[in-house]
Amino acid sequence: MRVTFPRLGTMHIFCKAIAETAGIPYLVPPITSRKTLALGVKNSNECICLPFKVILGNFIEALQRGADTIVMVGSGPPCRLGLYDLVHKVILEDLGLRYRWLTIPPRLTWEALMKNHEETKTLRRELTLRNYLTFPYALYIGWRKMLATERLERLAMAVRARETVRGSTQRNLQQALRMLDESSGGKEIKEAVRDGERIIQTTEQDRGRQPFRVAIVGELYTVMDPEINGGVEQRLGEMGVAVTRSSWFSTHINRSLGVGREQKKERLRFYQTSLEYLGYDVGAECNFSVGETIMRAREGYDGVVHLMPFACMPETTASAVLKQVSKDYHIPVLTLTLDEQDVESRIQTLLEAFVDMLLWRRDKKAAAA
Ligand code: SF4
Structure with a gap:
């Protein structure tokens, strides 16, 4: 057995730690590169969202290097993430790659536990007593x-900054x-x-x-992975911007497990604030993107950068709403739609123009005071 997982931000650090501590052989997928993306794009439907293609590329590279067991997170509707595993499996089989699959359920329901029990049938036979005892x-x-x-x-x-x-x-x-x-x-x-x-x-x-204060909101994969977003967080910081984001691994894990009182409260506040514009839960991060933008405007932030993959359903809705939020709350919002064609120079130019605009607003305010 050789376990692998998607490559997302610093996730490999703690996944590696879990596998090493429990004595489970693992393989960290190579850092997401143009080649990873090309593999994902070549083997996916062109309309599917960018994270699907990147993760597929990660899995193909890892399996080609000797991994044989994929561990992947699950999700519920309406986000497509909940269906990634079904489609990924078909594509990997068509490519003739051999693998075992284990989905980490987003919520601990009986149905999820049964599915997990089924998926781990053969895996369990390969685990040793030491693996079991050290896993917690x-x-x-x-x-x-x-x-x-x-x-x-x-x-x-x-x-x-x-x-x-x-x-x-x-x-x-x-x-x-x-x-x-x-x-x-x-x-x-x-x-x-x-x-x-x-x-x-x-x-x-x-x-x-x-420094200017700017919040980054949007789809979690594009917010948390610098290889996909072209290093937006670092670029803004190096332009003298103090960046904030509320999307972290701990945020999403706590949310799934229903723990982490402070983060839960913050997410609830974002969600409730978003209801001013959205009458229901659109799914994934959409309501949080809208709610957080409103709250950052109230807190006096200078701007918001909204990141979304091309063809992301929930964030396309959020981007339309954020245009109105920007007008109503007088907060500049830069929506960056990322896809496989993205070049770093485009991202850099857009961010520089955004920061120039923040500077202009600050100067104008100072002149008026
Ligand atoms: S949030 Fe958007 S990009 Fe992410 S999986 Fe769902 S549809 Fe795709």
């Missing part, structure tokens, strides 16, 4: 590493994440976080700078 601890270590990566990334978002040497925060963040990746056990993780924070804080900063 492995999940705990994975969870700790996930929270640790989020903590380091949040710190980098704040520091990057004031860095004096372009790219220095990113270099320090990468070093901190490498240290965290190499750590094992609770004590080492704690030390890696402490050392990582210290490294990020050594970045030379201009403390007098007043």
Whole structure:
């Protein structure tokens, strides 16, 4: 058995930690590249959303390198993510690739547990007693590493907006994440976080700078994966913008499990706020994109960047609503629709124009005061 999973942001760090701690052989898919995307695009229907194609590309590359067991998250309607596994399986079989499949259910229902029981029938025979006994601890270590990566990334978002040497925060963040990746056990993780924070804080900063405050909202895959969004978060930070986002692995896991009081409350507030424009739950992140934009406007943010994959149903609805929200709440919203054709220069140009516009608004306000 050799387990693999989709490549999304820093997810490989905690997935790897779970597999290593439980002694389960694994293979991290290669970093998402043009080749990954080309494989996904070539073997998918052109109308399907971008994450489907990227994940398919990840799986093909991983299976070709020797993985044989795919672990994939599930979802419910109306988002297409809930159907990814059905279609991915057919495509991989047509390509002649051999694999076993395990879906992590979005909610712990009897139906999901039965499906899980069925899927793991052969896998269970390959697991050893050690795998079973260490698995709960492995999940705990994975969870700790996930929270640790989020903590380091949040710190980098704040520091990057004031860095004096372009790219220095990113270099320090990468070093901190490498240290965290190499750590094992609770004590080492704690030390890696402490050392990582210290490294990020050594970045030379201009403390007098007043960064713009911008929130990134939108479809979770495009928000959380810098390989897909062209590094929007880093680019904005390096233009002097303090970026915020509410979409993290912990947010989505907590939401699925119905735990994490603060995050649950925040998500509920976004959802309830969105009802001013949307009469019901459209699905996926749509209501949260709208609700968060309104709340960030009320909190005095300078702008919002809305990320969505081409052909994403829920976020297409959100983008239409956000045009009105932008007018009503006087907050600039830049919607970036990402697809496989995207080139970094287009993203860079659009972000530079957006930040120039924020600067112009700030100057205009200052002149009027
Ligand atoms: S949220 Fe959009 S992009 Fe993501 S899986 Fe659903 S339809 Fe596709």
